[in-house]
Every structure is written in C-alpha cells, then in structure tokens.
Amino acid sequence: xxxxxxFFIATLALASVAYAAESQIWGEMRIPNILGYGQEQSLKLGxxxxxxxxHYITTIFLGIxxxxxxxxxxxxxxxxxxxxxxxxxxxxxxxxxxxxxxQIAAISFIVIVPTGFIMVFGSFxxxxxxxxxxxxxxxxxxxxxxxxxxxxxxxxxxxxxIHLDDIKWLIIVGGYLSxxxxxxxxxxxNAGQKTWYWLATLGGIVMIATGATMFFxxxxxxxxKNITGLSxxxxxxxxxxxxxxVGFAVVILFFVHIYMAVFAxxxxxxxxxxxxxxxxxxxxxxxxxxxxxxxxxxV
Amino acid sequence: MSEMAxxxxxxxxxxxxxxxxxSVACAxxxxxxxxxxxxxxxxxxxxxxxxxxSTSIACMHCTDAPCEQVCPVDCFYIREDGIVLHDKDKCxxxxxxxxxxxxxxxxxxxxxxxxxxxxxxxxxxxxxxPLETNSKEERELYGQNRIAExxxxxxxxxxxxxxxLVGDAEMVSDIYRxxxxxxxxxx
Numbered sequence: 498x499x500x501x502x503x504f505f506i507a508t509l510a511l512a513s514v515a516y517a518a519e520s521q522i523w524g525e526m527r528i529p530n531i532l533g534y535g536q537e538q539s540l541k542l543g544x545x546x547x548x549x550x551x552h553y554i555t556t557i558f559l560g561i562x563x564x565x566x567x568x569x570x571x572x573x574x575x576x577x578x579x580x581x582x583x584x585x586x587x588x589x590x591x592x593x594x595x596x597x598x599x600q601i602a603a604i605s606f607i608v609i610v611p612t613g614f615i616m617v618f619g620s621f622x623x624x625x626x627x628x629x630x631x632x633x634x635x636x637x638x639x640x641x642x643x644x645x646x647x648x649x650x651x652x653x654x655x656x657x658x659i660h661l662d663d664i665k666w667l668i669i670v671g672g673y674l675s676x677x678x679x680x681x682x683x684x685x686x687n688a689g690q691k692t693w694y695w696l697a698t699l700g701g702i703v704m705i706a707t708g709a710t711m712f713f714x715x716x717x718x719x720x721x722k723n724i725t726g727l728s729x730x731x732x733x734x735x736x737x738x739x740x741x742x743v744g745f746a747v748v749i750l751f752f753v754h755i756y757m758a759v760f761a762x763x764x765x766x767x768x769x770x771x772x773x774x775x776x777x778x779x780x781x782x783x784x785x786x787x788x789x790x791x792x793x794x795x796v
Numbered sequence: 797m798s799e800m801a802x803x804x805x806x807x808x809x810x811x812x813x814x815x816x817x818x819s820v821a822c823a824x825x826x827x828x829x830x831x832x833x834x835x836x837x838x839x840x841x842x843x844x845x846x847x848x849x850s851t852s853i854a855c856m857h858c859t860d861a862p863c864e865q866v867c868p869v870d871c872f873y874i875r876e877d878g879i880v881l882h883d884k885d886k887c888x889x890x891x892x893x894x895x896x897x898x899x900x901x902x903x904x905x906x907x908x909x910x911x912x913x914x915x916x917x918x919x920x921x922x923x924x925x926p927l928e929t930n931s932k933e934e935r936e937l938y939g940q941n942r943i944a945e946x947x948x949x950x951x952x953x954x955x956x957x958x959x960x961l962v963g964d965a966e967m968v969s970d971i972y973r974x975x976x977x978x979x980x981x982x983x
Binding site for chain 1: 833836838840853862865866867868869870871883885886887888889890891892894895896897898899900903904913
C-alpha cells in the first residue's frame with residue numbers, strides 16, 4: 498500500500514516538474530520547429546498529419562461506421578444468429594473479479610467510442626459546447642479504463658497465447674459463415690476474442706498514452722524524449738496519427754465484439770453479466786475447452 | 797485595396813532590434829491573459845557578435861492554411877483578403893491546428909478544474925472574429941478589430957524600425973525587395 502502511495506506522490510511530483518519547465522512548443526524549440534517543418538531531413542510529420550487529418554481520417558472513420566454494420570446486417574439476414582439452449586446446465590466462465598474488471602472497461606468503451614466518433618465528425622455536429630463536452634467525457638472515461646487495463650491484461654493473459662485451434666478457427670471464420678452447429682475449434686477463448694484481447698489491452702495502452710500526450714500537450718518528460726527521440730511538437734503529431742490509426746482497429750473490433758455478444762449469439766451477453774455460459778454454447782463454440790473440462794470432470 | 801489583395805506579415809530580421817514592442821502592444825491591445833502570446837519576439841545566437849538575429853513570429857495567415865484543413869469542427873475561415881480567422885464558440889480546443897501549424901501560432905489557455913485546453917487563441921491580424929464587428933462580444937473573445945476601423949494591426953503600428961511589415965502581399969514584397977536592393981547584398 499505504501500508503495501502505491503509513494504508511486505502516486507512521485508508521479509504527481511514529476512508531472513508538476515514537467516509542467517513547470519519552460520514551454521517545449523512556444524519556447525526555445527519554436528525556431529528549430531519552424532525551420533525543420535517539411536525539410537528533407539525531417540520526418541515531415543507536420544505535413545503528413547495535415548494530409549491525413551485533412552483528407553483521409555474522417556472518410557475512413559465514416560467508411561468503418563457504414564461498412565461494418567452493413568456487413569453485420571447482411572450476415573444477420575443471410576446466416577442469422579446462433580441460438581443455444583438456455584435450458585441445460587451452465588458452466589462458470591467468468592469469475593466475479595473478471596466480470597467487474599470487464600464491466601468497468603465496457604462502460605469506459607461505451608462512452609469513449611461514441612464521443613470519439615462525435616469528435617471525428619465534429620463539423621457535422623457544428624462544434625461548440627456539445628462536442629466540447631464529448632471531448633471532456635472522452636478524457637474522463639479514460640481514467641476508469643486506465644485503472645483496469647493492466648488487471649484485465651493479467652487476468653486473461655494465460656489463456657490468450659496463440660494455439661493451433663486459432664488457425665483452424667480463422668480458416669472457418671469461427672463457423673460464423675454457416676448455419677450448422679458443428680463444434681468449433683477453440684479453447685476458453687477463440688481466435689477472434691484473442692485478437693480483440695490483445696488489441697484492447699496493448700492497443701488500449703497505446704490509445705491511453707497517445708491520448709494523454711495530446712491532453713497534457715506541453716510537457717517536458719525526459720523519458721518520453723529518450724524513447725521517441727522527437728521534439729515535443731513532433732511527439733504530438735505522431736500521437737495524433739497513431740491515436741487515429743490504432744483507433745480504426747479498436748472501433749472495428751469493438752463493433753465486432755458488440756455484434757457477437759448482443760446479436761450473433763443469442764444471449765451470449767448474459768455470460769459476462771452472470772458469469773455462466775450455456776453448456777451447449779461451450780460445447781459448440783469452445784469445443785477444446787469443453788473437452789478439457791470434461792476430462793477434469795468439471796462438467 | 798485591390799480585389800486581389802492578400803494580407804501578409806513579414807518581419808525584416810535585419811531591422812528587428814528585439815524591443816518587444818509588437819508583442820507587448822498586441823497583448824495590451826487585445827487584453828490577452830497571461831500565458832497567451834499571439835505574437836512573440838525570438839532572438840537566436842543571443843550575444844554572439846555578427847550572428848545574433850531577432851524576429852517576430854505570429855500567425856502567418858497562410859494561403860493554404862493547414863489549420864483550416866485539419867480542424868475537425870471546421871471553425872476556421874479565410875477572409876477574402878486572406879486573413880485566417882476562427883470561431884471560438886465552435887472550437888473544441890483539440891489542438892490539431894497546433895500540430896498542423898508550421899509556426900506554432902495557435903495558443904491554448906488552460907482553464908477549468910481539469911486544466912483542460914480552452915478554445916484556441918491566435919493572431920487575428922487585428923481583424924476580430926465572426927461576431928458582430930466591433931461589438932463588445934467580439935472584443936472580449938477576439939480583441940480589437942482595427943482592420944474594420946481602417947487601422948494598421950497593432951504590432952506593425954508600433955514597430956519603431958518598420959521591421960514588421962503588414963499589408964497586401966505584393967506591396968510587402970515590393971518594400972522588402974527595395975530594401976534588399978539598397979542594402980546591396982545577401983538580404
């Protein structure tokens with residue numbers, strides 16, 4: 498406990514030092530930044546950021562927002578949802594601890610993703626107070642996610658390493674392209690869930706780091722400089738570019754995650770609420786895990 | 797002013813004597829809060845004989861303004877005379893304009909409990925903003941609208957060596973070209 502308190506004090510002290518230092522954007526660095534802009538030997542991040550933000554990012558996000566739900570709509574109409582008997586036995590899949598951690602992350606995402614979209618399409622909403630509030634919520638709801646991201650990483654990491662099942666799962670796209678209920682090769686988590694796990698945790702940490710960089714803007718932390726080797730303004734540009742690129746992947750898989758839990762597998766969302774999965778659901782969708790449980794005599 | 801006029805700033809670094817009059821006059825004229833400097837005087841090689849050089853930097857009112865291209869809420873607009881202005885009521889203070897700007901012109905006041913960035917503030921070339929010209933609201937948010945009153949922007953008006961030039965791009969470059977010609981060699 499003491500260690501944690503010291504850690505917080507040290508962080509706050511470092512942060513205040515970082516703020517108290519001379520401006521890294523409007524101070525001495527301003528002239529080298531102006532002279533370096535767009536020069537051959539520079540990384541041209543300013544021009545690159547202007548090009549991407551000015552021409553492509555909004556369009557790509559719009560594409561994602563239209564295309565992904567369309568694909569899901571077609572899938573739902575043609576193949577339809579999977580339904581499993583809710584009458585049979587139930588298997589405990591998620592402990593209370595993992596459910597609480599997941600729910601905190603879930604609430605954060607439910608606020609962060611739409612507010613992010615509102616900022617991307619800020620001109621559509623006319624800017625001003627509404628978009629400004631969304632920007633603040635986007636930042637505030639990062640705090641609960643930042644608290645649970647490492648516990649979430651640790652609680653599931655041992656089940657998330659790649660397995661032969663995952664390749665088989667990817668080849669048949671998890672069995673979601675057929676209506677037949679054949680056992681699908683997957684352990685406790687399938688390849689899709691694993692991909693989402695790595696992206697949500699590691700990608701999530703990238704999102705937190707780049708987002709915090711943009712929020713705090715004018716800071717001077719030697720460690721950051723040593724890692725990136727960039728001037729503060731280029732760090733901000735790189736953060737904005739990275740935040741959007743990783744953001745593409747995060748929102749795509751976030752939509753997939755919601756579709757799977759809420760629509761594609763009827764009642765699947767219950768398992769993260771109550772912690773219990775239907776036996777038939779485990780038998781079909783996580784067949785390797787089911788076999789293992791059977792061997793252990795847990796079913 | 798001709799129809800093709802494009803308003804530009806140019807600071808002649810051979811004349812700038814680092815007196816800070818432009819930045820002080822700007823801050824006073826527009827009643828800027830502490831920490832916001834729309835115009836800044838920068839000196840390089842301070843004290844090194846023959847190398848010391850000073851210049852004054854603010855928004856350069858770019859023709860292809862990158863800030864205007866990246867703004868997610870489209871709060872920027874470019875006047876017919878080329879002055880780049882923005883709407884502070886639309887601005888969400890995201891900072892994208894600063895990342896795009898080659899000159900570090902956009903400024904962000906820190907306010908509120910979380911110290912979040914307020915609406916961006918930058919040089920308006922003393923042309924106010926989108927609110928009613930010379931209204932109290934315009935003055936509070938954007939500062940004086942001297943252009944509407946037919947006056948020269950504050951910074952250039954107080955420049956005692958005429959280092960800071962402002963006006964139609966062609967006229968500014970004519971003046972500078974004449975100066976270079978009369979100096980005889982390398983700028």
